[in-house]
Amino acid sequence: MPNKTVSIHISTKNRKIDLEITLRKIQYLLERKDVECVIFDDGSSDGTFEMVKNKFPQVILLRNEISKGYIFCRNKMLNETKSDFTISLDDDAHFLTQNPLEKIEEYFDATPNCGLLALRIFWGIEEPKNITSHEKPQRVQGFVGCGHVWRMKAWRDIPNYPEWFEFYGEENFASLQLFKKNWEVHYLPEVLVHHRVNLKSRTKNNKDFGFRYRRSIRSGWYSILLFYPAIKVPRIIAYSIFMQIKTKIAKGNFKVVIPLFQAIMDVFFNIPNLIKNRNVLTREEYQHYTELKETKIFWKPEN
Known part of the structure; x- marks a missing residue:
């Protein structure tokens, strides 16, 4: 090069x-x-x-x-x-x-x-x-x-x-x-x-899990509130919270309760930042973006 x-x-x-x-x-x-x-x-x-x-x-x-x-x-x-x-x-x-x-x-x-x-x-x-x-x-x-x-x-x-x-x-x-x-x-x-x-040790470590879970879920909400069309936001956020309750809390995974509540409070605390930095996608942009392939996070070797 x-x-x-x-x-x-x-x-x-x-x-x-x-x-x-x-x-x-x-x-x-x-x-x-x-x-x-x-x-x-x-x-x-x-x-x-x-x-x-x-x-x-x-x-x-x-x-x-x-x-x-x-x-x-x-x-x-x-x-x-x-x-x-x-x-x-x-x-x-x-x-x-x-x-x-x-x-x-x-x-x-x-x-x-x-x-x-x-x-x-x-x-x-x-x-x-x-x-x-x-x-x-x-x-x-x-x-x-x-x-x-x-x-x-x-x-x-x-x-x-x-x-x-x-x-x-x-x-x-x-x-x-x-x-x-x-x-x-x-x-x-x-x-x-x-x-x-x-990754298994991260899940088993309650302190590390709570820290990462709180910041992971709130960051997703931040992106939705910053970029998604206003008409889409309430349904997506509500569905996200509902799924956390259904798939975790309702099945006895109570260690998510406190960090989930903290993540919700983080969103309210950062409303000024969310308003200041909002850069909303048009409906056409949103449609195009959601049609893209999802982020590739984990790769596993082929058999």
């Missing part, structure tokens, strides 16, 4: 071991002259900053002494980069595909209306035994934060990620802003990312 520059962005906090694994996995990319890697340490207290500084001196290292949240970090990195394309990875995610940058550039060059690439993501502690996929690239509604690539021209065409979302949902916000600006989000299965997480 002699005529292009690529930036790899990772926001992290107190994940020193995971981050070091990731950086060693992508070390071969960090050594390329056409690649820069930016790590934003969001107030870690576990020695993350020192580890990166000492072991990966080629990395551009930023730090918040006091945590400001990963959305703040992502906005700052994206707004300051001079690269043509920016890869965003979680601190516990790395590429399994060989030559990912060439595949990414080739696709962007061949698809000028594509503003963002959603990569194929495998979720699990161990690497999959089979990484082959027969999926084809396609336009989709959105993307996942742990593995995606921005065409920076598209990023500069939309508002920043909303920091008041705090956790979850900024990807849907950006996807809908891109849609309004006639940029497309495409799923590129040719590039595989390994997200080294244990």
